Amino acid sequence: MSEAADLPLWAALLVSALVLVGAGLTLIGSYGLLRLERFYDRIHAPTLGSSWGTGGILVASMLLFSVLQTRPVLHEILIALFVTVTTPVTLMLLARAALYRDRTEGNADVPPMLSKDVPPTQNP
Amino acid sequence: MRRWLPYPLLTLSLTVMWVLLHRPSLGHVLLGGAIAVAATWALARLQPDKPRLRNWLAMPQLLGIVLYDIIRSNIAVAGIILQGGRARRTSGFIVIPLELSNRTGLSVLAVIVTATPGTAWVEFDPAHGRLLLHVFDLVDEAAWQALIKHRYERLLLEIFE
Amino acid sequence: MSATILNWSITIAQIMLGMAMLCTIFRLAGGPRAQDRVLGLDTLYVNAMLLLLTFGMRSGSTLYFEAALVISLLGFVATVALAKFLMRGEVIE
Structure with a gap:
Protein backbone atom coordinates (compact mmCIF):
# COMPACT_ATOMS: atom_id res chain seq x y z
CA MET A 1 0.00 0.00 0.00
CA SER A 2 2.74 2.50 -0.86
CA GLU A 3 0.68 4.67 -3.19
CA ALA A 4 -2.18 4.98 -0.66
CA ALA A 5 -0.07 7.31 1.52
CA ASP A 6 -1.19 10.43 -0.38
CA LEU A 7 -4.86 9.46 -0.15
CA PRO A 8 -6.99 12.16 1.51
CA LEU A 9 -8.45 11.23 4.87
CA TRP A 10 -12.11 11.57 3.86
CA ALA A 11 -11.62 9.13 1.00
CA ALA A 12 -9.87 6.62 3.26
CA LEU A 13 -12.70 6.80 5.83
CA LEU A 14 -15.43 6.50 3.19
CA VAL A 15 -13.71 3.58 1.43
CA SER A 16 -13.13 1.81 4.76
CA ALA A 17 -16.76 2.23 5.82
CA LEU A 18 -18.09 0.94 2.48
CA VAL A 19 -15.73 -2.06 2.45
CA LEU A 20 -16.61 -2.99 6.03
CA VAL A 21 -20.37 -2.67 5.45
CA GLY A 22 -20.15 -4.72 2.25
CA ALA A 23 -18.06 -7.48 3.79
CA GLY A 24 -20.25 -7.51 6.91
CA LEU A 25 -23.44 -7.94 4.90
CA THR A 26 -21.82 -10.72 2.89
CA LEU A 27 -20.75 -12.46 6.10
CA ILE A 28 -24.29 -12.17 7.56
CA GLY A 29 -25.73 -13.59 4.34
CA SER A 30 -23.35 -16.55 4.32
CA TYR A 31 -23.95 -17.14 8.03
CA GLY A 32 -27.69 -17.20 7.30
CA LEU A 33 -27.07 -19.71 4.52
CA LEU A 34 -25.39 -21.93 7.10
CA ARG A 35 -27.87 -21.45 9.93
CA LEU A 36 -31.34 -21.32 8.36
CA GLU A 37 -33.17 -24.60 8.40
CA ARG A 38 -35.15 -24.97 5.20
CA PHE A 39 -33.96 -24.62 1.62
CA TYR A 40 -36.56 -22.02 0.67
CA ASP A 41 -35.42 -19.85 3.60
CA ARG A 42 -31.78 -20.29 2.71
CA ILE A 43 -32.33 -19.01 -0.80
CA HIS A 44 -32.97 -15.51 0.63
CA ALA A 45 -29.68 -15.30 2.53
CA PRO A 46 -27.13 -14.97 -0.31
CA THR A 47 -29.10 -12.02 -1.73
CA LEU A 48 -27.63 -9.92 1.08
CA GLY A 49 -24.16 -10.55 -0.31
CA SER A 50 -25.13 -10.09 -3.92
CA SER A 51 -27.08 -6.85 -3.47
CA TRP A 52 -25.50 -4.37 -1.05
CA GLY A 53 -22.55 -6.56 -0.12
CA THR A 54 -21.30 -6.47 -3.69
CA GLY A 55 -22.52 -2.90 -4.12
CA GLY A 56 -20.58 -1.60 -1.13
CA ILE A 57 -17.28 -3.20 -2.10
CA LEU A 58 -17.64 -2.18 -5.76
CA VAL A 59 -18.39 1.46 -4.90
CA ALA A 60 -15.44 1.46 -2.50
CA SER A 61 -13.13 0.07 -5.19
CA MET A 62 -14.36 2.62 -7.74
CA LEU A 63 -13.84 5.47 -5.28
CA LEU A 64 -10.36 4.30 -4.27
CA PHE A 65 -9.04 3.88 -7.82
CA SER A 66 -10.67 7.10 -9.03
CA VAL A 67 -9.03 9.12 -6.24
CA LEU A 68 -5.66 7.38 -6.61
CA GLN A 69 -5.46 7.76 -10.38
CA THR A 70 -7.23 11.18 -10.41
CA ARG A 71 -9.52 10.09 -13.27
CA PRO A 72 -12.87 8.30 -13.08
CA VAL A 73 -12.28 4.53 -13.03
CA LEU A 74 -15.71 3.08 -13.56
CA HIS A 75 -15.19 -0.41 -14.90
CA GLU A 76 -16.51 -1.90 -11.64
CA ILE A 77 -19.96 -0.90 -12.94
CA LEU A 78 -19.66 -3.85 -15.31
CA ILE A 79 -19.42 -6.34 -12.44
CA ALA A 80 -22.35 -4.64 -10.69
CA LEU A 81 -24.45 -4.86 -13.85
CA PHE A 82 -23.45 -8.47 -14.43
CA VAL A 83 -24.21 -9.54 -10.85
CA THR A 84 -27.57 -7.68 -10.87
CA VAL A 85 -28.66 -9.41 -14.08
CA THR A 86 -27.36 -12.92 -13.32
CA THR A 87 -28.30 -13.39 -9.64
CA PRO A 88 -32.07 -13.45 -10.33
CA VAL A 89 -31.54 -16.00 -13.10
CA THR A 90 -29.53 -18.39 -10.95
CA LEU A 91 -31.78 -18.06 -7.89
CA MET A 92 -34.94 -18.48 -9.97
CA LEU A 93 -33.58 -21.58 -11.71
CA LEU A 94 -32.46 -23.06 -8.38
CA ALA A 95 -35.83 -22.38 -6.74
CA ARG A 96 -37.65 -23.97 -9.66
CA ALA A 97 -35.32 -26.99 -9.62
CA ALA A 98 -35.86 -27.46 -5.88
CA LEU A 99 -39.64 -27.10 -6.28
CA TYR A 100 -39.62 -29.62 -9.11
CA ARG A 101 -37.63 -32.12 -7.07
CA ASP A 102 -39.86 -31.65 -4.01
CA ARG A 103 -43.00 -32.11 -6.08
CA THR A 104 -41.81 -35.25 -7.83
CA GLU A 105 -40.88 -36.71 -4.46
CA GLY A 106 -44.28 -35.75 -3.10
CA ASN A 107 -42.91 -33.75 -0.16
CA ALA A 108 -45.36 -31.90 2.04
CA ASP A 109 -45.41 -28.09 2.50
CA VAL A 110 -44.74 -27.26 -1.14
CA PRO A 111 -47.54 -25.59 -3.11
CA PRO A 112 -49.17 -27.43 -6.02
CA MET A 113 -48.41 -26.49 -9.62
CA LEU A 114 -49.93 -23.20 -10.76
CA SER A 115 -51.35 -24.65 -13.95
CA LYS A 116 -53.31 -27.64 -12.79
CA ASP A 117 -53.58 -29.28 -16.21
CA VAL A 118 -50.50 -31.44 -15.89
CA PRO A 119 -49.91 -33.25 -12.60
CA PRO A 120 -46.25 -32.88 -11.66
CA THR A 121 -45.60 -36.60 -11.41
CA GLN A 122 -46.33 -37.12 -15.10
CA ASN A 123 -43.58 -34.79 -16.25
CA PRO A 124 -40.70 -36.48 -18.06
CA MET B 1 -31.14 4.97 -40.21
CA ARG B 2 -33.33 2.10 -39.05
CA ARG B 3 -31.43 -0.30 -41.22
CA TRP B 4 -27.97 0.78 -40.10
CA LEU B 5 -28.78 1.27 -36.45
CA PRO B 6 -31.59 -1.09 -35.45
CA TYR B 7 -31.03 -0.58 -31.71
CA PRO B 8 -29.56 2.90 -31.10
CA LEU B 9 -29.73 2.69 -27.30
CA LEU B 10 -28.06 -0.72 -27.19
CA THR B 11 -25.33 0.46 -29.58
CA LEU B 12 -24.63 3.44 -27.33
CA SER B 13 -24.48 1.37 -24.13
CA LEU B 14 -22.19 -1.24 -25.71
CA THR B 15 -19.83 1.53 -26.85
CA VAL B 16 -19.83 3.04 -23.35
CA MET B 17 -19.09 -0.40 -21.89
CA TRP B 18 -16.14 -0.87 -24.25
CA VAL B 19 -14.69 2.53 -23.35
CA LEU B 20 -15.14 1.79 -19.63
CA LEU B 21 -13.10 -1.39 -19.97
CA HIS B 22 -10.18 0.49 -21.54
CA ARG B 23 -8.58 3.87 -21.12
CA PRO B 24 -10.90 6.47 -22.68
CA SER B 25 -9.45 7.63 -26.02
CA LEU B 26 -10.76 8.43 -29.49
CA GLY B 27 -9.42 5.16 -30.90
CA HIS B 28 -11.31 3.09 -28.36
CA VAL B 29 -14.53 5.05 -28.97
CA LEU B 30 -14.27 4.30 -32.71
CA LEU B 31 -13.34 0.64 -32.23
CA GLY B 32 -16.03 0.11 -29.58
CA GLY B 33 -18.61 1.85 -31.77
CA ALA B 34 -17.77 -0.41 -34.72
CA ILE B 35 -18.03 -3.53 -32.56
CA ALA B 36 -21.31 -2.33 -31.04
CA VAL B 37 -22.85 -1.72 -34.48
CA ALA B 38 -21.78 -5.18 -35.64
CA ALA B 39 -23.21 -6.73 -32.47
CA THR B 40 -26.58 -5.03 -32.94
CA TRP B 41 -26.74 -6.27 -36.54
CA ALA B 42 -26.21 -9.80 -35.23
CA LEU B 43 -28.96 -9.20 -32.66
CA ALA B 44 -31.33 -7.86 -35.34
CA ARG B 45 -30.92 -11.12 -37.25
CA LEU B 46 -32.27 -12.97 -34.20
CA GLN B 47 -35.44 -10.83 -34.41
CA PRO B 48 -36.27 -10.40 -30.73
CA ASP B 49 -39.52 -8.59 -29.96
CA LYS B 50 -38.59 -5.00 -29.38
CA PRO B 51 -39.49 -3.58 -25.96
CA ARG B 52 -41.45 -0.35 -26.12
CA LEU B 53 -40.94 2.17 -23.37
CA ARG B 54 -44.05 4.27 -22.96
CA ASN B 55 -43.22 6.32 -19.95
CA TRP B 56 -39.64 7.45 -19.47
CA LEU B 57 -40.43 9.56 -16.43
CA MET C 1 -2.63 7.92 8.59
CA SER C 2 -5.06 7.26 5.77
CA ALA C 3 -2.92 4.32 4.58
CA THR C 4 -3.13 2.79 8.08
CA ILE C 5 -6.92 3.16 8.22
CA LEU C 6 -7.31 1.64 4.77
CA ASN C 7 -4.91 -1.19 5.51
CA TRP C 8 -6.70 -2.20 8.70
CA SER C 9 -10.22 -1.98 7.28
CA ILE C 10 -9.31 -3.99 4.20
CA THR C 11 -7.65 -6.63 6.39
CA ILE C 12 -10.78 -6.88 8.58
CA ALA C 13 -12.97 -7.07 5.48
CA GLN C 14 -10.82 -9.86 4.08
CA ILE C 15 -11.10 -11.80 7.34
CA MET C 16 -14.91 -11.38 7.24
CA LEU C 17 -15.05 -12.52 3.63
CA GLY C 18 -12.87 -15.52 4.48
CA MET C 19 -15.27 -16.45 7.29
CA ALA C 20 -18.17 -16.05 4.86
CA MET C 21 -16.43 -18.42 2.45
CA LEU C 22 -15.97 -20.93 5.28
CA CYS C 23 -19.72 -20.79 6.02
CA THR C 24 -20.57 -21.50 2.39
CA ILE C 25 -18.00 -24.34 2.26
CA PHE C 26 -19.69 -25.94 5.29
CA ARG C 27 -23.04 -25.67 3.48
CA LEU C 28 -21.45 -27.08 0.32
CA ALA C 29 -20.02 -30.04 2.21
CA GLY C 30 -22.96 -30.59 4.53
CA GLY C 31 -25.81 -30.52 2.06
CA PRO C 32 -28.21 -32.03 3.03
CA ARG C 33 -29.69 -32.02 -0.48
CA ALA C 34 -28.20 -31.29 -3.89
CA GLN C 35 -29.91 -27.89 -4.22
CA ASP C 36 -28.35 -26.75 -0.92
CA ARG C 37 -24.91 -27.67 -2.23
CA VAL C 38 -25.46 -25.79 -5.50
CA LEU C 39 -26.65 -22.71 -3.58
CA GLY C 40 -23.54 -22.95 -1.40
CA LEU C 41 -21.32 -23.14 -4.48
CA ASP C 42 -23.01 -20.11 -6.05
CA THR C 43 -22.51 -18.06 -2.87
CA LEU C 44 -18.90 -19.26 -2.68
CA TYR C 45 -18.29 -17.86 -6.17
CA VAL C 46 -19.75 -14.46 -5.23
CA ASN C 47 -17.68 -14.32 -2.02
CA ALA C 48 -14.51 -15.29 -3.89
CA MET C 49 -15.17 -12.51 -6.39
CA LEU C 50 -15.53 -9.97 -3.56
CA LEU C 51 -12.33 -11.25 -1.91
CA LEU C 52 -10.45 -10.78 -5.21
CA LEU C 53 -11.75 -7.19 -5.42
CA THR C 54 -10.42 -6.45 -1.94
CA PHE C 55 -7.04 -7.92 -2.96
CA GLY C 56 -7.09 -5.57 -5.93
CA MET C 57 -7.76 -2.60 -3.62
CA ARG C 58 -4.91 -3.64 -1.35
CA SER C 59 -2.35 -4.01 -4.13
CA GLY C 60 -3.58 -1.02 -6.10
CA SER C 61 -3.56 -3.01 -9.32
CA THR C 62 -6.59 -3.32 -11.62
CA LEU C 63 -5.46 -6.77 -12.75
CA TYR C 64 -7.56 -8.43 -10.06
CA PHE C 65 -10.66 -6.80 -11.51
CA GLU C 66 -10.49 -8.96 -14.61
CA ALA C 67 -10.01 -12.11 -12.53
CA ALA C 68 -13.11 -11.11 -10.52
CA LEU C 69 -15.12 -10.62 -13.73
CA VAL C 70 -14.06 -14.06 -15.01
CA ILE C 71 -14.92 -15.72 -11.67
CA SER C 72 -18.41 -14.20 -11.59
CA LEU C 73 -18.95 -15.31 -15.21
CA LEU C 74 -17.82 -18.87 -14.43
CA GLY C 75 -19.98 -18.97 -11.31
CA PHE C 76 -23.07 -17.93 -13.26
CA VAL C 77 -22.55 -20.53 -15.99
CA ALA C 78 -21.76 -23.29 -13.48
CA THR C 79 -24.84 -22.59 -11.34
CA VAL C 80 -27.17 -22.39 -14.33
CA ALA C 81 -25.87 -25.71 -15.69
CA LEU C 82 -26.16 -27.39 -12.29
CA ALA C 83 -29.69 -26.07 -11.70
CA LYS C 84 -30.72 -27.27 -15.14
CA PHE C 85 -29.22 -30.66 -14.33
CA LEU C 86 -31.19 -30.84 -11.07
CA MET C 87 -34.42 -30.04 -12.88
CA ARG C 88 -34.20 -32.56 -15.69
CA GLY C 89 -31.22 -34.82 -15.06
CA GLU C 90 -29.50 -33.55 -18.20
CA VAL C 91 -27.96 -30.21 -19.15
CA ILE C 92 -28.86 -29.99 -22.83
CA GLU C 93 -32.19 -31.39 -23.90
Missing part, protein backbone atom coordinates in the same frame (compact mmCIF):
# COMPACT_ATOMS: atom_id res chain seq x y z
CA ALA B 58 -41.54 6.60 -14.34
CA MET B 59 -38.17 4.85 -14.67
CA PRO B 60 -36.13 6.96 -12.23
CA GLN B 61 -39.05 6.77 -9.79
CA LEU B 62 -39.05 2.97 -10.01
CA LEU B 63 -35.25 2.87 -9.60
CA GLY B 64 -35.45 5.03 -6.48
CA ILE B 65 -38.22 2.90 -4.96
CA VAL B 66 -36.30 -0.31 -5.67
CA LEU B 67 -32.98 0.95 -4.22
CA TYR B 68 -34.76 2.15 -1.08
CA ASP B 69 -36.61 -1.17 -0.71
CA ILE B 70 -33.39 -3.16 -1.16
CA ILE B 71 -31.70 -1.20 1.65
CA ARG B 72 -34.74 -1.59 3.92
CA SER B 73 -35.12 -5.32 3.36
CA ASN B 74 -31.35 -5.86 3.67
CA ILE B 75 -31.56 -4.44 7.19
CA ALA B 76 -34.70 -6.45 7.98
CA VAL B 77 -33.32 -9.78 6.76
CA ALA B 78 -29.92 -9.20 8.40
CA GLY B 79 -31.74 -8.52 11.68
CA ILE B 80 -33.75 -11.73 11.42
CA ILE B 81 -30.64 -13.81 10.65
CA LEU B 82 -28.68 -12.28 13.54
CA GLN B 83 -31.53 -12.95 16.00
CA GLY B 84 -31.22 -16.62 15.14
CA GLY B 85 -33.97 -18.98 16.16
CA ARG B 86 -35.31 -16.86 19.00
CA ALA B 87 -37.71 -14.74 16.97
CA ARG B 88 -40.81 -16.60 15.81
CA ARG B 89 -41.02 -16.12 12.10
CA THR B 90 -43.11 -17.78 9.44
CA SER B 91 -42.00 -18.03 5.87
CA GLY B 92 -44.18 -19.30 3.10
CA PHE B 93 -45.41 -19.21 -0.44
CA ILE B 94 -47.95 -16.69 -1.73
CA VAL B 95 -49.75 -16.53 -5.06
CA ILE B 96 -50.14 -13.10 -6.67
CA PRO B 97 -52.39 -12.47 -9.69
CA LEU B 98 -50.61 -10.17 -12.16
CA GLU B 99 -52.01 -7.98 -14.92
CA LEU B 100 -48.57 -7.43 -16.42
CA SER B 101 -48.05 -9.63 -19.48
CA ASN B 102 -45.23 -7.85 -21.33
CA ARG B 103 -42.15 -10.08 -21.32
CA THR B 104 -39.67 -7.27 -20.70
CA GLY B 105 -41.81 -5.95 -17.87
CA LEU B 106 -42.03 -9.40 -16.32
CA SER B 107 -38.27 -9.86 -16.46
CA VAL B 108 -37.72 -6.47 -14.83
CA LEU B 109 -40.19 -7.49 -12.11
CA ALA B 110 -38.27 -10.77 -11.66
CA VAL B 111 -35.00 -8.86 -11.22
CA ILE B 112 -36.64 -6.52 -8.67
CA VAL B 113 -38.27 -9.31 -6.66
CA THR B 114 -35.14 -11.46 -6.56
CA ALA B 115 -32.70 -8.62 -5.91
CA THR B 116 -34.72 -7.63 -2.85
CA PRO B 117 -33.71 -9.89 0.05
CA GLY B 118 -36.78 -11.44 1.60
CA THR B 119 -38.72 -12.23 -1.55
CA ALA B 120 -37.86 -14.86 -4.16
CA TRP B 121 -39.55 -15.43 -7.49
CA VAL B 122 -40.36 -19.13 -7.75
CA GLU B 123 -42.77 -19.78 -10.59
CA PHE B 124 -44.93 -17.91 -13.10
CA ASP B 125 -47.92 -19.23 -14.96
CA PRO B 126 -48.32 -17.20 -18.16
CA ALA B 127 -51.69 -18.75 -19.04
CA HIS B 128 -53.45 -17.35 -15.98
CA GLY B 129 -51.01 -14.56 -15.10
CA ARG B 130 -50.28 -15.93 -11.65
CA LEU B 131 -46.99 -15.60 -9.83
CA LEU B 132 -45.71 -17.84 -7.05
CA LEU B 133 -43.44 -16.04 -4.58
CA HIS B 134 -41.59 -17.24 -1.51
CA VAL B 135 -41.53 -14.68 1.28
CA PHE B 136 -38.99 -14.84 4.10
CA ASP B 137 -41.00 -12.99 6.72
CA LEU B 138 -44.64 -13.66 5.96
CA VAL B 139 -46.66 -11.74 8.51
CA ASP B 140 -49.53 -10.50 6.39
CA GLU B 141 -50.22 -12.09 3.04
CA ALA B 142 -52.46 -9.25 1.81
CA ALA B 143 -49.79 -6.67 2.61
CA TRP B 144 -47.23 -8.45 0.42
CA GLN B 145 -49.76 -8.76 -2.42
CA ALA B 146 -50.53 -5.05 -2.14
CA LEU B 147 -46.81 -4.22 -2.07
CA ILE B 148 -46.05 -6.08 -5.29
CA LYS B 149 -49.18 -4.88 -7.06
CA HIS B 150 -49.20 -1.23 -6.07
CA ARG B 151 -45.55 -0.47 -5.59
CA TYR B 152 -43.98 -2.27 -8.56
CA GLU B 153 -46.62 -3.55 -10.96
CA ARG B 154 -48.41 -0.22 -11.33
CA LEU B 155 -45.21 1.54 -12.43
CA LEU B 156 -44.16 -1.35 -14.68
CA LEU B 157 -47.57 -1.25 -16.37
CA GLU B 158 -47.08 2.49 -16.93
CA ILE B 159 -43.64 1.96 -18.43
CA PHE B 160 -44.16 -1.08 -20.62
CA GLU B 161 -47.85 -1.30 -21.57
